[in-house]
Amino acid sequence: MTNRSLFDRALDATVALSFDRTGFARHARGFDPADLDVDLRGRVAAVTGANSGLGFATAAGLARRGAQVHMLCRNEERGEIARKQLVEQTGGDLRLSVVDVSDRDSVARFCADPGISRLDILVHNAGALLAEREGTADGLEVTLATHVVGPLRLTLGLLPKLVDGPEGRPARIVWVSSGGMYPKRLSVDRLAATSGPFDGVAVYADCKRAQVVLSELLAERLDPRVVTSNAMHPGWAATPGVASSLPRFHAVTRRILRSPEEGADTVLWLAACARIGGQTGRFWFDRRAVSTHLLPGTREGAEERGRLWEQTLAWAGLPWPA
Numbered sequence: 001m002t003n004r005s006l007f008d009r010a011l012d013a014t015v016a017l018s019f020d021r022t023g024f025a026r027h028a029r030g031f032d033p034a035d036l037d038v039d040l041r042g043r044v045a046a047v048t049g050a051n052s053g054l055g056f057a058t059a060a061g062l063a064r065r066g067a068q069v070h071m072l073c074r075n076e077e078r079g080e081i082a083r084k085q086l087v088e089q090t091g092g093d094l095r096l097s098v099v100d101v102s103d104r105d106s107v108a109r110f111c112a113d114p115g116i117s118r119l120d121i122l123v124h125n126a127g128a129l130l131a132e133r134e135g136t137a138d139g140l141e142v143t144l145a146t147h148v149v150g151p152l153r154l155t156l157g158l159l160p161k162l163v164d165g166p167e168g169r170p171a172r173i174v175w176v177s178s179g180g181m182y183p184k185r186l187s188v189d190r191l192a193a194t195s196g197p198f199d200g201v202a203v204y205a206d207c208k209r210a211q212v213v214l215s216e217l218l219a220e221r222l223d224p225r226v227v228t229s230n231a232m233h234p235g236w237a238a239t240p241g242v243a244s245s246l247p248r249f250h251a252v253t254r255r256i257l258r259s260p261e262e263g264a265d266t267v268l269w270l271a272a273c274a275r276i277g278g279q280t281g282r283f284w285f286d287r288r289a290v291s292t293h294l295l296p297g298t299r300e301g302a303e304e305r306g307r308l309w310e311q312t313l314a315w316a317g318l319p320w321p322a
């Protein structure tokens with residue numbers, strides 16, 4: 001171990017000096033620029049929540065490299081404004097689909113869209129931190145439906161289209177989780193709670209932990225030669241979502257936040273970098289596989305993992321294909 005890596009480790013252990021923009025700059029010194037010097041022409045990508053923040057930056061990065069990008073946005077007006085901006089900025093092939101990830105029927109409609117016959121990249125980016133409990137038409141809490149159940153529905157519905165590419169290149173699923181999940185131990189009971197006091201930050205963190213486990217569970221079940229599944233966290237990035245849902249955090253940290261492009265860098269890297277195509281079931285931060293546990297007592301057992309899988313399928317109302 002070099003002094004440099006000891007120094008890096010010490011700074012990373014502070015969390016703030018790792019998740020912030022100085023952390024990105026320090027980590028980026030180890031990046032290989034060739035990793036994102038890729039030609040994505042002929043590839044088809046879908047990015048949820050692509051009209052804002054990290055989703056917008058991810059869609060831009062994919063389109064700039066030649067991918068056809070389907071922007072899955074819940075609001076048609078916001079989606080179309082973003083699509084036009086992206087076309088202007090990138091000259092790429094960007095298409096808007098109005099999809100509310102938390103809504104069962106909306107997801108089902110997108111999955112059945114005959115306009116998309118194949119998908120190479122699926123980015124589960126849409127996210128929201130709610131101040132008050134809200135429910136979906138099918139009775140799920142909205143944070144759970146947006147981060148956990150909706151993405152599984154989307155994955156299952158699109159699975160027949162997520163196929164290996166012409167050169168035997170697997171399709172890729174990327175989950176945008178959060179470092180906010182680190183203090184949480186997976187709890188299906190907490191995810192399932194439908195009453196009692198609502199703490200939006202705690203519910204969000206529980207769902208972000210569930211995303212990481214769900215990505216691993218999917219990876220265990222998918223043939224990695226055909227589809228891979230990886231999760232990541234972006235650190236702290238200045239996005240409209242952070243400004244509106246965490247105003248005090250934003251006020252204190254705004255000078256040290258990453259740009260949306262820096263926050264989205266590892267999303268794009270996982271979606272596009274050729275040499276990491278075979279990686280699956282791992283958790284990434286700044287292009288490095290990292291542990292999903294930093295604190296004692298957060299490791300879930302096999303039984304809880306199994307419960308998450310079964311319960312999420314039950315909430316989704318869909319079977320795992322035999």
Ligand SMILES: NC(=O)c1ccc[n+]([C@@H]2O[C@H](COP(=O)([O-])OP(=O)(O)OC[C@H]3O[C@@H](n4cnc5c(N)ncnc54)[C@H](OP(=O)(O)O)[C@@H]3O)[C@@H](O)[C@H]2O)c1
Pocket residue numbers: 048049050051052053054055072073074075078099100101102103124125126127128146176177178179180233234235236237238239240241242263
């Ligand atoms: N920024 C950070 O520092 C940070 C840190 C950790 C994790 N993350 C994660 O990064 C992802 C992107 O967040 P962001 O910071 O870029 O926030 P953002 O600017 O608020 O973007 C979130 C996007 O998700 C969309 N969305 C929310 N609920 C949706 C639904 N039900 N269906 C479809 N789209 C939906 C939003 O649409 P509207 O515009 O219509 O609301 C928006 O386009 C989230 O998963 C978030 O949890 C961000």
